[in-house]
Amino acid sequence: MTISKNKVTARAYTNIALIKYWGKVDQKLKIPTTSSLSLTLKDFYTDTSVLFNEKLLEDKITFNGQQLSEKKAERIVNFLDVVRDLAQQNVYAEVSTINKVPTSAGLASSASGFAALAASASKAIGLNLNKKDLSRLARRGSGSATRSIYGGFVEWEKGFSDETSYAVPFEEEVDWPINVVAVMVNQSEKQMSSSKGMQISVNTSPYYSAWEKVSKKALKEIKVAIKNRDFDRMGKIAEENAMQMHALTLSSSPDYTYFDADSLKVMNLVHSLRSSGLTCYFTMDAGPNVKILVEKQNTSKLVSELEKEFGSDKVIVTSAGPGIEYQ
Numbered sequence: 647m648t649i650s651k652n653k654v655t656a657r658a659y660t661n662i663a664l665i666k667y668w669g670k671v672d673q674k675l676k677i678p679t680t681s682s683l684s685l686t687l688k689d690f691y692t693d694t695s696v697l698f699n700e701k702l703l704e705d706k707i708t709f710n711g712q713q714l715s716e717k718k719a720e721r722i723v724n725f726l727d728v729v730r731d732l733a734q735q736n737v738y739a740e741v742s743t744i745n746k747v748p749t750s751a752g753l754a755s756s757a758s759g760f761a762a763l764a765a766s767a768s769k770a771i772g773l774n775l776n777k778k779d780l781s782r783l784a785r786r787g788s789g790s791a792t793r794s795i796y797g798g799f800v801e802w803e804k805g806f807s808d809e810t811s812y813a814v815p816f817e818e819e820v821d822w823p824i825n826v827v828a829v830m831v832n833q834s835e836k837q838m839s840s841s842k843g844m845q846i847s848v849n850t851s852p853y854y855s856a857w858e859k860v861s862k863k864a865l866k867e868i869k870v871a872i873k874n875r876d877f878d879r880m881g882k883i884a885e886e887n888a889m890q891m892h893a894l895t896l897s898s899s900p901d902y903t904y905f906d907a908d909s910l911k912v913m914n915l916v917h918s919l920r921s922s923g924l925t926c927y928f929t930m931d932a933g934p935n936v937k938i939l940v941e942k943q944n945t946s947k948l949v950s951e952l953e954k955e956f957g958s959d960k961v962i963v964t965s966a967g968p969g970i971e972y973q
């Protein structure tokens with residue numbers, strides 16, 4: 647194994663879960679309680695460059711051009727330790743990250759962030775990982791990053807150990823004209839991190855075992871809907887699964903929520919557009935922004951309705967994106 651003399655740059659795209667991951671059985675290894683399924687997105691990504699350098703006395707980490715404080719860098723340094731352990735190397739790294747994802751606003755910046763870091767750091771240190779092992783490594787950074795190794799529809803099989811918990815592509819090349827419309831109602835950092843929130847739910851929500859049961863069934867059903875190109879069925883399952891996840895936050899002790907007033911407004915608008923014949927479904931993650939699934943022929947109508955209510959700067963249209971890319 648040889649450490650690269652040149653910096654290695656990788657790009658990873660974020661993903662939105664249609665069947666959510668919300669809880670772990672193992673905190674350190676990030677083994678989830680349930681399997682999940684996502685769609686990788688085209689317009690939200692992270693570029694990360696890594697160079698391991700014998701001369702460094704500590705890891706040096708910059709994020710969007712700013713050097714990170716020790717506290718903010720901690721999670722990244724911990725991840726680099728995992729990479730160093732794996733490669734049996736004791737060298738510090740220079741890491742620079744450019745994010746095209748609003749951080750901590752529920753658009754899974756940790757998904758693209760840790761997937762890009764896993765890809766660039768493992769290659770820079772001289773590990774030549776296949777995609778399965780890259781997915782396992784990305785999982786050590788952030789659960790949702792496990793899925794961002796692949797493009798298109800991706801399933802994260804929960805497994806039961808470090809060896810058995812990784813993502814597999816369900817449909818990498820998506821030839822289905824669907825869009826995801828993100829409504830950015832609020833870009834401020836979230837109060838409750840997903841790591842913390844999900845564990846409170848696992849430990850305290852009386853509905854947690856029901857969640858494990860229904861999401862297993864929903865995963866099976868959504869895969870059939872995707873294969874059959876049944877947009878209505880896919881959207882309905884995804885919307886229901888998102889609300890069932892958010893019911894876990896509301897039923898936790900202490901209770902918490904990622905909804906804010908505008909999130910509810912978007913959800914209500916989706917319901918009313920749907921009853922007026924415009925087929926679209928929403929999903930929401932660990933932040934107030936709402937993502938709407940819509941078929942391409944209905945996108946412009948949906949966008950104009952959203953823009954009337956929230957303004958054009960708040961509405962972003964994207965679609966299926968690719969897996970990890972090296973530059």
Ligand code: 2P0
Nearest residue numbers: 663666667788789790840841931932
């Ligand atoms: C998901 N989310 O499946 C779910 C749905 C948010 C809501 O994965 O603790 O940042 O780092 O594994 O991956 C966000 O949680 O949490 C997430 P950790 P992560 O996309």
